Amino acid sequence: MASSSYFAKPQRQNGLHRGRLSISNALPVYSASSSSSAVQEKYARRAQLSPWWVPVSVAIPGFRTRRLRILVLNPRRVHDFSMTRFGRKRGSLLLCLAIMTIVFATFALAKRFGTHAKQWPTPFTGDQPTLVYKREDLQRIWKWEIDSGHYPSRRNIPIQLKLKRTPENPALDSQRPSISSRFRSPSGPYAINTRGVGPRRVYLDVQAQPPMVAYPPRPAPGSIADLDTVMDHCDFSEKKFVRDCLEVLRVGAGLDNGKRVRRGNFDDWKYVFVEEDDSSAHVARSLDEDLADIHETPDSGVTKIDDGSDPDSGLTKKRGVSWETPPIRLTKPIRPRAHSTLDSPCDPEYPRIFHMFWTGPFTDKPYLALLSFLFTQNTGLHLHVSNKACRPQFWLWINPGPAAAVPNPSAVRDMYAQLRLNPWSSPFLHPKFKDIIKFKMWNTTEQLDGVQELKDEWRSRDLFNSGGVVINVPSKVKAGPITGPNGTTAEPSATSKASKTGEDDMLNRTGSKSLSTYDRLSVILSDMARFILCHRFGGIYLDADTIFLRDWEELWGWRGAFAYRWSRLEKYNTAVLRLNKNSALGKFLFRTALKNNLDFHPMTVSRYTKEAHLEGLLLRLPDALFDSAWLNTEEYQLSRPPQPFFTSFEQFFDTPPTDSAAPQALGFDGFFRGAFSYHFHNFWWKPFDPARNWPDLGPRFEEGERRARQGLQAASTTSGPDAIPPEDGGENVEDDRRDLDWATVLKRTFESYIRGERPNMYGEWIHW
Structure with missing residues (x-):
């Protein structure tokens, strides 16, 4: 038409648009x-x-x-x-x-x-606020943590708390001046500092003394790391290099063991101190003040805002939920005590427990984590044992079935049966290790019911929530039998059979066997498990892809909570997590996570603390201390990298040919010297020692080694350097790999200590 x-x-017309014609007959108008x-x-x-x-x-x-x-x-x-x-x-x-x-x-x-979450999806609303506590409760949390000695820092407390009284801090030296003015900010009528009322700090010049200069000295029992000083030298936000940070860490701890080449005054690099019990250093307290502490009310130390304004102005509450009521209830704080005043080497208020979570059959990954623990920590396995040192324990929590499975009645018995059969785990059942290495069965229901803040409400939430992404699982998933390496299984007894359809789907995976079969549910479960374990039992949690590199004595002495930085981002990585037992911070985290559908992803936890102004109570340490290669793998600080120089985490297992001389030439002492641990970020499927992929611990543990080698020989079709050598003692050095990777060198170093062929990193020989 x-x-x-x-x-x-x-x-x-003439570049201008005339007004639309008014058509009186109301007929439709179409295009020209x-x-x-x-x-x-x-x-x-x-x-x-x-x-x-x-x-x-x-x-x-x-x-x-x-x-x-x-x-x-x-x-x-x-x-x-x-x-x-x-x-x-x-x-x-x-x-x-x-x-x-x-x-x-x-x-x-x-x-x-x-859904249980009762929340709008994230794309609909963006990142929702997570806060569920009022300002008065946040003040109570800060005051409880400070009074308990969990804030041994001179850095400012947030002005947003609106505290009008300066808190007394028993973890700070009363004779040491406050932090430098560059960390201060205008506070107006509100307090942003704490006042030290604790024992005097004596900073140590830690050096090896002749003739014992071949190995570094053990940290002094009760020594403490001043993490304010560590932050000054290591904070990525202040453009500090990982290489320089590691040098300060090793020199300040005496890890250069008599081979010091730096000259000059090292006072600014001293970060290790001990507390000297000096009654004159404490602020006198009257009897009335002590009685006031005993009858402390919930509002003690809380700033009341009575000017008619909103007491919670400036805080953004989570939508769709009410403020937490009643006010948070906290136990009476226990003042910290100097190590020299303790009746025993271990302070019962701060148990020294390393926690680790593992799903599925035991492999070389937790095996090496345990070996590195024995090689570096003051476990008392050596000849000359100091009765002044507190021996740490290693609790390995095992979830033998899929993450969503319900344990069967015989799960504990089956677990120990598999630990005895598994060549990677059986050495640690030796009586020598019974007081320091303990295997624990993980039961999700039991653990959640053991958390006072969760037990009545967690069943109405989604257990597998990571960063707001919920993975739905059937209401009942039965546990399968525990499977060991090389196809070995324990007697099933009453064990429920796993689903036979789709055994390798997400719900039935027990550990990550390759990049394509990543066990995401177990990772999500471990995000929650680390907070539960530290809150219930105290101690420090570490991911299973972690290797100890030095004694943690100084970190145990620092009584505050910490995690570490997510590489370049100002977020937490909880691959290392210190959280005090039944702390106010722990109560906050669990109640906040409960109102956010049990989301314990590190990025989400970062939002919890930031929105509540509690970041200072969960210190975000530089990743140089625990994850020294991370910035390099993301192409940061490439101009001055640390030693070794990794541009990807895989290079720990497959060292580039151009750098492959370093592992054997430098050995353990040349691997991120100064860092407390190394995090190799997954790679569960890559063996540490491809040429000798079995536990090599000597005649005392030869039965497990024999089973492992037989299983590998039966399954192997490999010839050449990576072929499995015979068991008849006919191994030849020429059959070994020519270039040994960093992972291989560390494994063989730790194993030689257990075999009794060399001392540990502090020159101590194991005493069988």
Whole structure:
């Protein structure tokens, strides 16, 4: 149909657009283009003939002769209407957007009202606020942690707390001045500092003394790391290099063991101190003050805002939930005691327990973590044992089945049966290690019920929530039998059989066997497990892909909570987590996580503490201390990297040929010297020692080695350098790999200590 100029849209003249013509007859106006006009006219005619609603018949289950007749929106009428109203291009675009909006709204409503979370999806609202505690409760948390000695720092407390009284800090030296002015900020009427009332700090010049200069000295019992000083030299936000940080750490701890080449005054690098019990250093307290502490009310130390303004102004509460009520209830703080005043080497308020979580069969990964623990920590295995040192323990928590499985009644018995059969784990059942290495069965239900803040409500939440992404699992997933390496299994007894369909799907995985079969559910479960274990039992949690590199005595002495930095981001990585037992900070984290659908992803925990102004209570240490290669792997600080220089985490297992002389030439002492540990970031499927992929611990543990080698020989088709050598003692050094990777060198170093062929890193020989 031709288009009449009368019906055409007004055109631009001289660059200006005249006002739309007023048409008195109310006839539709189409485009000046004849083709466009014809199409729109056709859509207009068809739209007038199509109804908005059309009937649809739906079969009724159980009634063959009856059908349900319902009315639905007519897609053709909607399409014709949009084309007529907006044209083909704009109409099609708007129609697509409308369909997407309807689909997303349906999904959002289902998530908001059809799940335990009762939350709108993140794309709908962005990052929601997570805060559920009022300002008065946040003040109580800060005051309890400070009074308990969990804030041994001179850095400012947040002005947003609006504290009007300066808290007394028993973890700070009363004779040492406050932190330098560059860390201060205008506070107005509010307190941003704490006042030290604790024992005097004596900073140590730790050096090896002749003639014992071949190995570094053990840290002094009760010594403490001043993490304020460590932050001054290591903070990435202040443009500090990992290489320089590691030098300060090893020199300050005496790890250069008599080979010091630096000259000058090292006072600024001293970060290790001991507390000297000096009664004159303490602020005198009257009897009235002591009685006031005993009868302390929940509002003690809380700043009341009585000027008529909102006491929680500046805080953004989580949408859809109410503030936590009643006010947070905390036990009476226990003042810290100097190590020299303790009745025994170990302070019962601060148990020295390393926790590690493991899913599935025991492999060379937890094996090496345990060996590195024995090689570096003051476990008392050596000949000359100091009765002044507190021996740490290593608790390895094993979840033998899939993360979503329910343990069977014989799970503990089956676990120990597998530990005895497994060549990687059986050495640690030796009586020599019974007081320092303990295997624990992980039971999710039991652990969650053991947390006072969760036990009554966790069942209405989603257990597998990571960063707001929820993985739904069936309500009942039965546990399968515990499977050892090389296909060995324990007697099933009453063990429930795992699902035989899709045994390698996400729900049935027990550990990550390759990059494509990553056990995501176990990773999510471990994100929660680390907080539960530290809160219930105290201690420090470490991921299973962690290797100890030095004694942690100084970190145990620092009584505060900490994790470390997520590489370049100002977020937490909880691969290392220190959290005090039943602390106020722990209560905050669990109640906040509960109101956020049990999300314990490190990024989410970073939001919890930031929005509540509690970041100072969970110190974010530089990753140089525990993860020295991370910045380099993300292409930061490449101009001055530390030793060794990794551009990817895989190079720990596969050292580049151009750098492959370093592992054997430098050995353990040349591997990130000064760091407390190394985190190799997964790679569960790559062996530490491909040429000798079995526990090599000598005649005392030869039975486990024999089983491992037989299993490998039966499954191996490899020839050449990586072929499995015979067991008859005919191994030749020429059969070994020519270039040994860093992972291999560390494994063989730790094993030679257990065999009694060399001392540990502090020159101590194991005493069998």
